[in-house]
Amino acid sequence: SQTIHQWPATLVQPVGSPLSLECTVEGTSNPNLYWYRQAAGRGLQLLFYSVGIGQISSEVPQNLSASRPQDRQFILSSKKLLLSDSGFYLCAWSVRSAGVREQFFGPGTRLTVL
């Protein structure tokens, strides 16, 4: 069966520090991969998605970047964190099955920028 891992689970970082969040998927190949951010009590904001290795689509201009160095690995990075980067970061994957593309989420990373 497929599983998705995200780490770390929680992170507290000072303003101006770098960031690296990692997401890996097991049990599937060539998935679409996604990074979302969820501010406290708010909905989901799509940050990036990827349909293949090295292919990244950015949905929102910001100081974040994403990379996909391997088929089932998706990394979210920042060179200098802002206070507004605090939130709950969710990685997700999807594959097409029986003509339908379903999306599945990881457990999330809670990031607090101080």
Next chain:
Amino acid sequence: GDSVTQMEGPVTLSEEAFLTINCTYTATGYPSLFWYVQYPGEGLQLLLKATKADDKGSNKGFEATYRKETTSFHLEKGSVQVSDSAVYFCALSGWTGNQFYFGTGTSLTVIP
């Protein structure tokens, strides 16, 4: 573009009450529709789905019917439990299937 509009919360119900959370969508082509549930501090879990008009998705006592004529996918449950307290998201997968569009979420609290 594609979008989802979801009933604003928060919703507070007594245990065993009937639940309806409204969801309408705008999309080109024939989207697939989903409901996700998010418990505090966790990621989203797929609750149910429907892939074509008049399909009914169901899981754990929850149901939703894909209504193309009204572009709706309302979530219902006949008798809610305290354990159903969570945030519920309506979503669609567009024609290309690469992007998913989510509603803003509806917070449900069930009190004993």
